[in-house]
Amino acid sequence: MQATILPPRHPALCAPITSNRELGACLIANVPMRELLAADLRRAGLQLVEPESAEPRAIRIPIDNWIELGALLLLGRNPNPACLMDSVGNILAWKGSANPAECLEKIVTDANCFPVMYPWDLLRMNEEVLALMDETSLLGDVSPMASLSGVIRLGNGSRILPGTVIEGPVLIGPHTVVGPNAYIRGTTSIGANCYVGHGAEVKNSIIYNNTYISRHCYVGDSIIGTHVTLGAGTSTENHRHDGRHHVSMVQGKPVNTGRLKLGAILGDGVRTGVNTSIEAGIKIGIARTTLPGSIVSKDLL
Secondary structure (H helix, E strand, C coil): CEEEEECCCCHHHHCCCCCCCCHHHCEECCEEHHHHHHHHHHHCCCEECCHHHCCCCCEEEECCEECCHHHHHHHHHCCCCEEEECCCCCEEEEECCCCHHHCCEEEECCCCCEECCCHHHHHHHHHHHHHCCCCCEECCEECCCCEEECCEEECCCCEECCCCEEECCEEECCCCEECCCCEEECCEEECCCCEECCCCEEECCEECCCCEECCCCEEECCEECCCCEECCCCEECCECCCCCCCEEEECCEEEECCCCECCCEECCCCEECCCCEECCCCEECCCCECCCCCEECCCEC
């Protein structure tokens, strides 16, 4: 059976991560989202084709959806034109027509599927993918004075320095240095050619390639773009004192993120001064900077 991956419906909502790249190029577990989705579809036995070449019965999947393969195959086995929807009515995929509105049959799944509309949905997708890792692979150098537990994958040429603690599932790309005395935990992916300095902590985050996290930084539940430099002592707030879900401004409107913990979303090339504090849910646009000792309480886009 054929399957085709369609463009995202609202790519601008994921800014600043999508401000200078397509949503399909955003990294999930250090792999571009499009490549990750395509590999999953091929493993399921589906033939990938371009949208303009797809036959009417091809499964059409907008790239801005996370769909469990079991639910997708349920759609594939259905003999009639149909839409696959989640429990709240979001259309996840369809077949039988180029327009999902023409599919009269609806299949509602309770599987763990969700649309990827906002940056924090990329975090959720990263959490889902890393949770599937089941085998540790240490291709770099790990100090005997470091402590590693859980499933961890370390790329070629990377180094884990003394005193560092890593609690998997954690994925670290090639030629990255972590430590000394750093703490990495909670479904975190760190890209290639990165540096996480002395006493820094990274928790449940996505760190793109070529990013420098200086000593004594805290990065929690955040997405940090490529070629970012976090000055020493930079901290992201990720928890509300009242225990409610975080609210983030998107195109001038407050959006409930549905997350109890959410840090910062930093675009490519951001540089923070030492001891910068970034409030929860804040987005900082491409190549923006902060002064030493800054408190960032509003988006800088």
